[in-house]
Amino acid sequence: MFVNTLEPRFLETDALGHINNTVLPMWFEASRDPLFRLFSPDMDVKNWKLILASFNINFHAETHYGTSVEIKTYINRIGNSSFDVYQECWQNGIKTVSGISTMVHFCHSEKKSIALTVAQIELMKEHLFEQ
Amino acid sequence: MFVNTLEPRFLETDALGHINNTVLPMWFEASRDPLFRLFSPDMDVKNWKLILASFNINFHAETHYGTSVEIKTYINRIGNSSFDVYQECWQNGIKTVSGISTMVHFCHSEKKSIALTVAQIELMKEHLFEQ
Amino acid sequence: MFVNTLEPRFLETDALGHINNTVLPMWFEASRDPLFRLFSPDMDVKNWKLILASFNINFHAETHYGTSVEIKTYINRIGNSSFDVYQECWQNGIKTVSGISTMVHFCHSEKKSIALTVAQIELMKEHLFEQ
Amino acid sequence: MFVNTLEPRFLETDALGHINNTVLPMWFEASRDPLFRLFSPDMDVKNWKLILASFNINFHAETHYGTSVEIKTYINRIGNSSFDVYQECWQNGIKTVSGISTMVHFCHSEKKSIALTVAQIELMKEHLFEQ
Numbered sequence: 001m002f003v004n005t006l007e008p009r010f011l012e013t014d015a016l017g018h019i020n021n022t023v024l025p026m027w028f029e030a031s032r033d034p035l036f037r038l039f040s041p042d043m044d045v046k047n048w049k050l051i052l053a054s055f056n057i058n059f060h061a062e063t064h065y066g067t068s069v070e071i072k073t074y075i076n077r078i079g080n081s082s083f084d085v086y087q088e089c090w091q092n093g094i095k096t097v098s099g100i101s102t103m104v105h106f107c108h109s110e111k112k113s114i115a116l117t118v119a120q121i122e123l124m125k126e127h128l129f130e131q
Numbered sequence: 132m133f134v135n136t137l138e139p140r141f142l143e144t145d146a147l148g149h150i151n152n153t154v155l156p157m158w159f160e161a162s163r164d165p166l167f168r169l170f171s172p173d174m175d176v177k178n179w180k181l182i183l184a185s186f187n188i189n190f191h192a193e194t195h196y197g198t199s200v201e202i203k204t205y206i207n208r209i210g211n212s213s214f215d216v217y218q219e220c221w222q223n224g225i226k227t228v229s230g231i232s233t234m235v236h237f238c239h240s241e242k243k244s245i246a247l248t249v250a251q252i253e254l255m256k257e258h259l260f261e262q
Numbered sequence: 263m264f265v266n267t268l269e270p271r272f273l274e275t276d277a278l279g280h281i282n283n284t285v286l287p288m289w290f291e292a293s294r295d296p297l298f299r300l301f302s303p304d305m306d307v308k309n310w311k312l313i314l315a316s317f318n319i320n321f322h323a324e325t326h327y328g329t330s331v332e333i334k335t336y337i338n339r340i341g342n343s344s345f346d347v348y349q350e351c352w353q354n355g356i357k358t359v360s361g362i363s364t365m366v367h368f369c370h371s372e373k374k375s376i377a378l379t380v381a382q383i384e385l386m387k388e389h390l391f392e393q
Numbered sequence: 394m395f396v397n398t399l400e401p402r403f404l405e406t407d408a409l410g411h412i413n414n415t416v417l418p419m420w421f422e423a424s425r426d427p428l429f430r431l432f433s434p435d436m437d438v439k440n441w442k443l444i445l446a447s448f449n450i451n452f453h454a455e456t457h458y459g460t461s462v463e464i465k466t467y468i469n470r471i472g473n474s475s476f477d478v479y480q481e482c483w484q485n486g487i488k489t490v491s492g493i494s495t496m497v498h499f500c501h502s503e504k505k506s507i508a509l510t511v512a513q514i515e516l517m518k519e520h521l522f523e524q
Binding site: 279283287288303308318320 | 409444449450452481
């Protein structure tokens, strides 16, 4: 598990008074940085190795401005060239949002997927979600 | 079907050179405005009737800056107090992204769901997705 | 003058119930697209010719969700290699925000400014702000 | 001086490969949280005391994804009911962006400015910018 602590931004609220739903994919992407670093250790955007195939987000409770949130990031499926990332947003002891993103190991110049290496799989296995 | 034509914004690109994935939930929310208007005709945010329970987004192709996109919005499930909205993003004749959002008819003061009215259901039926 | 009509997005509101101040630089950037097109007719982001040196924004009145806004874009200074863009946001007949951005004609590969051409200056002169 | 350390988000880059200019007002607003807390200690958005009158931002160098930034926040003018906040963004020992925001002590229900109290002024004086 990777944990990322974020301060909700006032601008991330909406007129209903709490964090707008479109903010969560941004917090979740920001919290996948350790995975980006695993695939592109130098964080060079010209040598990027991952693309996002899909994501789904489930809202369980309102998330508010004024208190930090913890984003917990786990691997919960490792395929041949793709894997699923499971993430939760916690605030004040409440799981407010959860979601799954499917990422693909990808070669941008050839525009095709690449098999995950044994080393990548071993590193990801350290962060598996276990219920 | 509702159609919303949008110009991708330069700031919505990322370092990979195309539209960042976190932008799509924003375009899709913006394109659900006609549904917001159906439930809150005066668009008064203090009298809001809908909440988002979940959404999922599937990326089929890159979306680019420099050419307009068309967001097509359909109803594809009508439940007792909730309904699903199916949306597609099209650019240059290509369906680049699709997604489903589950919305709940909701009373913010009592914090509970409300049954959809016959009138609301009739209006939504005009925009059903038919494959 | 260039005019761009935008629908404020629900997500662009904040907990105070109106459009958050950080949204205006985004609307203004989006409304400078015709200037981007003037300098990079093919809108190829790999061959970009402009950078932003500074901007200032003045808030005159609240901007609201639920009604479209008009962004008016003018040139109000043409220098040797730089120029100023003056922009106004209007909603319901009220000028709610105004701002000035200083743009520089720039070579990204050599990382230095380039003199504006006579043709560029002539095109910009058609959009001068005259009080 | 208040210091806020932020991790630039991948989604905050644009097609030019570095952080988009419209992101800076967001980082600066997020870094004014300690001032919001000074005026609204309970961070209750229904009892908000500040509005933004204007801001200007100057870009000195590119800001990049992959390395944290430090936002330094100072008070550099204290008026009767308003004050100026001076902020700098630093990355890898380089001041990449600076800006000034003018904030007004404001009563949202009566829609008018309120004189700063002696206590508020004393607290702000602890964070004055001195060149």
